Amino acid sequence: MAEPAEPAADQPGCPSAQGGGLLPAELRAWMILTAATGAVEQELRSVVKGALGVSHDEFLVLCLLAEQPADGLRMTRIAELLGRPKTRLTYQIACLQHAGLVTRKAVSGDRRGVEVALTGKARELLSDASGTLAETVKRAVEQFVGPAQREAVHGLLPGLVEH
Template sequence: MGDAVVWLNERQLAAWRAFLLVSSLIERQVEQQLRDDAQLSHQQYEVLSRLADAPGRELRMTVLADIALTSKSGLTYQVTQLEKAGLVRRRSCAGDDRGVVASLTDAGLEKVVAAAPGHAGLVRALFVDGLSSEEFEGLSKGLGALVDRLTDSGTHSS
């Protein structure tokens, strides 16, 4: 048949379950804060912030899907909603009729700039401040190692 399964030991299973719980609790609170304060979903905020950080405030949709951590269809839905709200525009990619570029409008930039302080404050409170400097450094290095392994990039800097 195949290789025998190597089960997680108690400590590994506890860490995995704690990771899942923390991820879920943080995501719920971030989602709620962004909806309450900015009328945005977390995915929409990610799209806007990634576009705000991009050169010329625009990215190809395929690149945006990768860095905004969503599927192409999920991104298309979110960008459609943001476009209806006047926060994002789409256009054909020059020289590639199949490519589509999403760009941040001035209204989109204003929206993400207004939402950023509350979002950053909550992320700090939920993700950073609950750990000592040493604990946070270890978490940062560990997460960076996992990102490198899972993305085969080997270029993550923590």
């Protein structure tokens, strides 16, 4: 695996990685992991937009639904799993529905419940783009996850066995 790229000469590295600040080790480790995740997401954003024509947040909804049974998930559960406010999710689902990528239907016996599922069009798009998206993630992880991030994970999960 490649080591993380060095920051540009005018850009300092992740401040949390240096330690010695006010944060306990667990919070410092979380900040290191958050920074790496953000960098991977940034690399993925433009590829997602080009390949699927959706925003990164909409892509996360599609990925979540892709791993579910064909009947989909309740919107409240999607909001919980993605840590999104329900109002924001409602807008994203409306955009995905307008694009023909998801369907919405009322949950039987629950007048307030709404279930969301992928359409065939979305499944086909995800299938067609999955190789490119997976390669983008792999390259970004290789670039942004190095010794500091591995050490952070080990610090948070000391019982984790390294392979």
